[in-house]
Amino acid sequence: MRKKHAFFAGVCSMIVICSAAMMLQHLEWIGFVSGGISIIGFVMSGVLMGVWTSGEETRAAYHSETKEHRMWRLDTAFLVMTFALPHMAAVIFYIFMQIIDFN
DSSP states (O other): OHHHHHHHHHHHHHHHHHHHHHHTTOTHHIIIIIHHHHHHHHHHHHHHHTTTSOHHHHHHHHHHSOHHHHHHHHHHHHHHHHHHHHHHHHHHHHHHHHHHHHO
């Protein structure tokens, strides 16, 4: 259920950002704000999952944390990425619209 809420919150915040950018006629805000949110979400998720650690650090972390902490860390990483997905989609759509506009 929390995954649905994170995705819904991401969609709602993406709609607010895109609507504000369109109403104020500053479409580059979609790329800046949603792009920033998606990059921050991607980096936070990677840090929480331990993507940028070596094998030695991963083994040390695995043996020094409890199962509950590991599950919390992975669940939080998944929720952050789920929140960032709609923003990534908005940025990709914005980039494609810019490419089409230039041709």
